[in-house]
Amino acid sequence: MKNLMPVIRKLRYFIYCRKSSEAEDRQVQSIETQIRELGEFAEKNGLEIVDIIYESQSAHTPGRPKFNEMIQRISAGEANGLLVLFPNRLSRNPVDAGMIIYFMDLKKLVEVRTPSKVYYNTATDKAFLALELIFSKKDSDDKSEHVKTGLRTRYLKGLPNGLAHIGYFNDMTREKGNRDWYEDPVRWPLVKMIFEKFLEGTYSVRKLYFIARDELKLTTPPRKREGGKLISLSYLYFLLRNPVYAGFFYYAKEDGEVVRQDLDKKLKRMITEDQYWQIQDMLGKKGRPRSQKRNLLYGGLIWDEVNNCAVVGDPKFQIRCTACKHKFSYINQDQCPKCGIKIQNMNRPKFKNYVFYASVKERKSPGIKAVSIEEKKLNGEVIDYLVQNFQISKGLADWALRHIDEIKDKELQENKAVTRSNEQSSENGQKKLLRLLDMHDRGLINDEEFSLAKRQISPIQGNKKLAEIENIDWVSEAKKIVNLSIEMSELLENGPFEKKRDALVKFGSNLLFNRGKVRINNTKSISAYINGLQVARSEIVGFEPREYVVNKGESGEFEGKFPALIALADDFRTIDWVNEYPFPSIALAELKELLADPTLKN
Structure with a gap:
């Protein structure tokens, strides 16, 4: 007689332990703790353990070596049960999760056990186990998205990810992931000194390394488990190639696009961007994405x-x-x-x-x-010209800007008054014309009398000389010139390339070259401004626009002293601003034609 009793398979277990260093497992117990907890649980419940398998690997994507090895051993029949601390130790991705459920369908895996629950090979338990693994995947995705969002926020604040670079400190009073940077009072001046010495062009990287190590005793910032050691040669190369010290850095977006981001403006820059690229050229490296075209300050000008x-x-x-x-x-x-x-x-x-x-x-x-001229000499000549002829003090500039606004407000009021007068005159003229038509229709006057009377009603002509109320061009242009006059020479001497170039284009004047000599051919607006300053100098003994200070409340007295400067307003209002700045004058294809235009010459 056949034995109808079901065959009871003996359960043999693999203990599987996993921990990742990524954010998903920050709160998970260590592998050593997992092995101890599961070992004690197995002994207490009389479970047969075939092997203990453990690894330090993220389960976010398939491909864990020890996990794959365990699956192969289960397929070979070495074990038919799994003992884990939590289901999410097995998988956080759909591929590995599907493999667990599939092996249960094949009866190769009889149960998955945790200290708090057993998942048997039943439809209900497999559904619950699948849900646990799916929620592990979702939890991992949520954490990943939170981390990415935090990183994007940090990048937009102007801070790279991770620990502060040498010369800076993390603000440890803030929560992790949201720590600002501040200057390291000890290392910041030492790192700056390294950059300055390298830019002198008399030190190789190796020589500079010996100076940093032996003389400056420059060490990496102390960390919890590392740091505080003298910098290495490779670290010095990393430092010299790091754009953070020039005020910018790069990061990769989710689609892989590399994006440039400016460093937090509150942090001081050790070098300018021009100096950074100079260092990269000196190192023989092209660095991160940069146009192969060389940036020439006066190129095309x-x-x-x-x-x-x-x-x-x-x-x-x-x-x-x-x-x-x-x-x-x-x-x-x-x-x-x-x-x-x-x-x-x-x-x-x-x-x-x-x-x-x-x-x-x-x-x-x-x-x-x-015959050529070197850029440093050219820049020096332009700066000297600006200082002598164009630059004014901050106090004088503030007065000029206030007075421009006053003139603008006055002109607006004049425009409104003229508009109201024109509207009133037009309305009166229309009334007279309607009365004249009525008299003609009633036969009170003949055609000849009607024509003669109509001609005597003059059409109303608007004041064409006044600017439109909504758009007074001379105001914005005058303000632009005043603002340039207090900052342009400083920008050309110490500013970054982009701001120098922008100031030169805004200045708008042409630089004319003649056998190694350069002269400045100013636009009409710049000429009017400079002429006004020269007249003021000649009329007021001891007047120096670069040093003159206007005390608060003395605007009226100051105004009385400078009729020449006040008269500039009329000069600005009569300039044809639409044609005054056809530059970037500076488009080479148009330059010849522009220079031949008599309206652009003094």
């Missing part, structure tokens, strides 16, 4: 009035070998092309960076040596 052509810049990045004295370009070079010595092994090499501007025709003409 100068015209050769002798040869009637554009003046272009030619950048030079050179170093003289300390061994063979050969001069060569260090762009994309790491050694002397003549003797082969590495740049980093040279004894205090001198890096030189120049930009020379010369006429296009002279450069392209064989046998003719092009």
